[in-house]
Amino acid sequence: MSNSFVAASALTRFGNPRMRMPQHWQNATVTALADLTPTVREFCITPDTLAVQPQTPGSHLQVRLQIADDDTQTRSYSLVGEPNAASYRIAVKRMDAGRGGSRHMWQLTTGDRLIISEPNNYFPLSFDSDDYLLIAGGIGITPLISMAQALARHVERSHARVRFCYGARSTDELAYRDVLEAALGERLALFTRDANQQINFDAEIARLSATAQVYCCGPVPMLDALTAAWRAAGRPLQNLRFETFGNSGHVETQSFTVRLPRHQLELRVAAACSLLDALETAGVPVLYDCRRGECGLCAMDVIAVEGEIDHRDVFLSAHEKVASTRICACVSRVVGGITLDSAYRATA
Ligand code: FES
Structure with a gap:
């Protein structure tokens, strides 16, 4: 367990992690929209075939977004309010300077199609306190x-x-x-x-x-x-x-350089892209699950930093963040450049 606080991650156990944790993806339809504030919109999402799964307080849903023809991204959104048998509810804040996920969601209208996961919970509520x-x-x-x-x-x-x-x-x-x-x-x-x-x-x-x-x-x-x-x-x-939420850091989101000597790769991570997405696009295998900075599966070893890491996860401990020897690729970013090791090892 990495974090001394009980962040959502610290309650999670993984038995045999693979490069991607299994998700039961399914097709769904946006069935209702409601503007709650000038920048927050609620979405009712109804799965096509599978019944709405049980959800406990703190659960979230993953949504696959087709941002462009060659750009599919995954976002995690907390499930809002009391569960009901017909649909899931999420709320999305429009971030004009974000990575594009919220802008894409705000372009959806009722009847539009989505691909969603089943609910997961890394932020469970316990009822044993006074x-x-x-x-x-x-x-x-x-x-x-x-x-x-x-x-x-x-x-x-x-x-x-x-x-x-x-x-x-x-x-x-x-x-x-x-x-x-x-x-x-x-x-x-x-x-x-x-x-x-x-x-x-x-x-x-x-x-x-x-x-x-x-x-x-x-x-x-x-x-x-x-x-x-x-x-x-x-x-x-x-x-x-x-x-x-992974888009809230200590410094403004900006592009940065990542080097992976083991893969003989140097990449530019655009401001609109996460480090994890950039690595996946380049074919670098990275473990992940939550994509919210909670589970710690995507944490990678840092070889060198030219600049500063903007840690945006709740998995690494405060000590680990200061030491900057690991980075959660799904949400954390860099000002400048970074050299990383990956789990990849060439077979003899
Ligand atoms: S995928 Fe869970 S912390 Fe990055």
Whole structure:
């Protein structure tokens, strides 16, 4: 186990990993769309043949996107809200400066076809605590909605407490606010940057019981700040559980160079492409599963860095990130250039 925190990854076990973990891909149709905020759109996706699979709070769905004739990419989206028997629901924030996945999703209309996986969960909710704090930043709200709904029911049957801190850029970007208010009432606290409101992690942590669990999804800088506050409070690291979205780094997304001496390759990774996608396109075998910086399967050994790694995963420990001896190829990026080793070994 690499991460001392219980990131989604740390709860996952893999028996016999292959170059790609098996996914049960299936055809599906976009059956409904709803604009929740100026930049967040909800998609209802109905599978063609297989029944909608059971989904636990924190689950996500993978979607194959045909960005261009020669460019198929895979994205992971958290499943939103209570499961239903007919369809899956995801919400996508439009990122105009992103890698193209969200722009592609926003071009879809009802009746359009998709290829989707079955649900997976690397960010599971446990019901063994007496006190829960959920923290969401921006589109990080998506995995936490079903957690909030499940915990709202749970606390009715137990003596557990729950509080939800939800931060967004502006009031009109608070997607699912009505759903959360209905589930949690006064246990929901809203923070918006346009009102100069910020979540005070020190104060929020101080009001928790000794055995409280925190579940957080948001941009990497938010997770860094929460992690620092959690450490400073001397809290048990296993009770801080988080997930992020891979397009949120410490520096702006930009192109970079990757060298693989074992393959005698030098590649340019475009700003619109992940390191993992670039390696796959070049025919370099790389293990992966979640493509969200959670499972750690895609972590590669770093031989040298000319510049700086922008670690965007929640799998590697803080110590490993500082050491920069490994990089999660699915989400993390580089400013400058990097030389990597791969799992490939020529047979004698
Ligand atoms: S594929 Fe899971 S961390 Fe990269």
